[in-house]
Amino acid sequence: MVNPVPCGNRDGLSETPPPLDESRLYALLAYCFILCIVPLVRKKDDVFVRFHGRQGLAIFLCEMAVFIVSIVLPFLMKPALFFFGVVSFWGIIQALRGKIFRLPFIYNLSLRLDV
Numbered sequence: 001m002v003n004p005v006p007c008g009n010r011d012g013l014s015e016t017p018p019p020l021d022e023s024r025l026y027a028l029l030a031y032c033f034i035l036c037i038v039p040l041v042r043k044k045d046d047v048f049v050r051f052h053g054r055q056g057l058a059i060f061l062c063e064m065a066v067f068i069v070s071i072v073l074p075f076l077m078k079p080a081l082f083f084f085g086v087v088s089f090w091g092i093i094q095a096l097r098g099k100i101f102r103l104p105f106i107y108n109l110s111l112r113l114d115v
Contacts, residue, residue, distance in 0.1 A: 023048050027095035030056030031088040033063070040115055052095050054110040055103055059088055062109070 026039040026049045036056035043049040063084050070077035087103055094101035 024096055024098055027052035028092050031091040036060050051100050054113055054115055055106050058106050058109040059084055
């Protein structure tokens with residue numbers, strides 16, 4: 001465990017976040033559009049990375065489906081991509097925290113992916 005570092009807080013101590021390891025960085029990469037494929041290929045034996053990689057791939061596939069549908073219905077693109085952007089950001093936060101968090105709707109889609 002990392003010892004707290006003195007700083008100017010009320011109690012004189014600051015909690016330092018745990019160091020980022022390679023698994024968390026690959027899990028973060030899973031939520032970055034097409035780069036979601038990289039963790040699935042490079043870290044396929046890591047359960048944590050594979051979980052976030054599958055969710056990231058499900059989000060990417062949904063974004064591509066929205067893009068294709070928006071050719072016919074252009075008003076759908078901005079709200080849907082905003083929604084998936086927020087979901088991706090939430091996934092990034094959970095990956096950096098080192099937690100396995102099932103994103104609503106996305107997790108069920110990721111279970112159907114045979115990766």
